Amino acid sequence: MSDLFTAEAIVSLITLTFLEIVLGIDNIIFISIAANKLARNDQPKARNIGLGLAMGFRLVLLMGISFVISLSKPFTHVDAGWFKAAFTGQSLILFGGGLFLLYKATSEIHHKLEGSDHEETTGSTKSKTTISSVVAQIAVTNIVFSIDSILTAIGLTQNVAVMMVAVVLSILIMMFFAGPVGRFVNDHPTIQMLGLAFLIMIGFMLLAEGAHLSEVVIFDQEVGSVPKGYLYFAIAFSLLVEFLNIRLRKNEKPVKLHQYDGQPGEDGIV
Numbered sequence: 001m002s003d004l005f006t007a008e009a010i011v012s013l014i015t016l017t018f019l020e021i022v023l024g025i026d027n028i029i030f031i032s033i034a035a036n037k038l039a040r041n042d043q044p045k046a047r048n049i050g051l052g053l054a055m056g057f058r059l060v061l062l063m064g065i066s067f068v069i070s071l072s073k074p075f076t077h078v079d080a081g082w083f084k085a086a087f088t089g090q091s092l093i094l095f096g097g098g099l100f101l102l103y104k105a106t107s108e109i110h111h112k113l114e115g116s117d118h119e120e121t122t123g124s125t126k127s128k129t130t131i132s133s134v135v136a137q138i139a140v141t142n143i144v145f146s147i148d149s150i151l152t153a154i155g156l157t158q159n160v161a162v163m164m165v166a167v168v169l170s171i172l173i174m175m176f177f178a179g180p181v182g183r184f185v186n187d188h189p190t191i192q193m194l195g196l197a198f199l200i201m202i203g204f205m206l207l208a209e210g211a212h213l214s215e216v217v218i219f220d221q222e223v224g225s226v227p228k229g230y231l232y233f234a235i236a237f238s239l240l241v242e243f244l245n246i247r248l249r250k251n252e253k254p255v256k257l258h259q260y261d262g263q264p265g266e267d268g269i270v
Contacts, residue, residue, distance in 0.1 A: 013162050013169075016153055020170035022232070026202045027054060027145045028174055029195045030101070032182040033108065034134050036192070043186075046131050047178045050138035055171040057146035062163050068150055072213070084217040090147060091213040097144030098206030104137070105199035112192065144206065190242055198235050205231055 035046040061068050071089035078085045153163045185191050204226070211223040 009159060009162050012159065013166055016163065016166035017169045017173075020149060020153070020166055021173060024054070024145070024149070024170060024174050025232070025235070026198070027051075027142065028178055028181060029198055029202075030104075030141050031138055031178065032185045033192065033195050033199070034137050035182055036186060037134060038131060040186070042131055043182055044179055046134045046138070047182060048175060049131075049135050050142070051171055051175050051178060053135070053139050054142045054146060055167060057142050058150055058167045058171075059164060061146055061150045062153075062160055062167065065150075065160065068147065071147065072151065074214075082219050085211075085214045087214045090151065091210040093144055093147055093210075094206045094213065095210035097141065098203045098210060100140060100144075101199050101203030101206065105196045105203065109193070109196050112189075112196075148206075148209075188242075188246060190245070191239075194238055194242060197238075201231055201234065 031047055031050040035043040035050070038046055071093070074086035074088050076087050078087070150163075153166070185195060205228070208223060208226045212225040216223045
């Protein structure tokens, strides 16, 4: 514990906590959108459980750092002439997570824009969303985000105690802000659409990152990674533009998106 109170450890703790919060933005976006399917009084519970799972996953991974590091080592090589790759556990997890986010975001956009009450009553859509189903989706996504976050933390510091404290602090801060973020997303349909668009961008980034870590080469062209700074700039700029639009049109009634079966519109969920 004495290692936590050195100047180097304190600087690393502050830096890593801030980094974990920045890396957790995509997690908060997904959790907020996933929790939107529930009644308003159930949303805080789903968000807290989701972020609690994120904390648990990260702490467990930190206690098994050797396992996490092993995920970055190739376990098989593929050479088909036009296609070459050296797959790792981390790359497959990122690839699977990217596909999941692309599917989930696209499905959500379809439901909110083209879904209909007739579809819900005829049973062509899923039954009323439960907390357990939302938490299950959050848990799957947390596995991807947690591994990516921990590998980044390992690259910044080798002090496990500092990493654990930074993870706990960052999750507690995100828990504090997740409620206001969720309510704001609920009350503004355009923010929901932007959030889903962000998930598509993040899904694509995970696919590219997974292919890059696997050293995928297609027709002699190596797949590169997408710098996260570009992604976060696009998200920040889009939100800034939308905040200005909301401020200019604050007296206008927002559009209504389709709701999920059993989702109470009178609670302000759109």
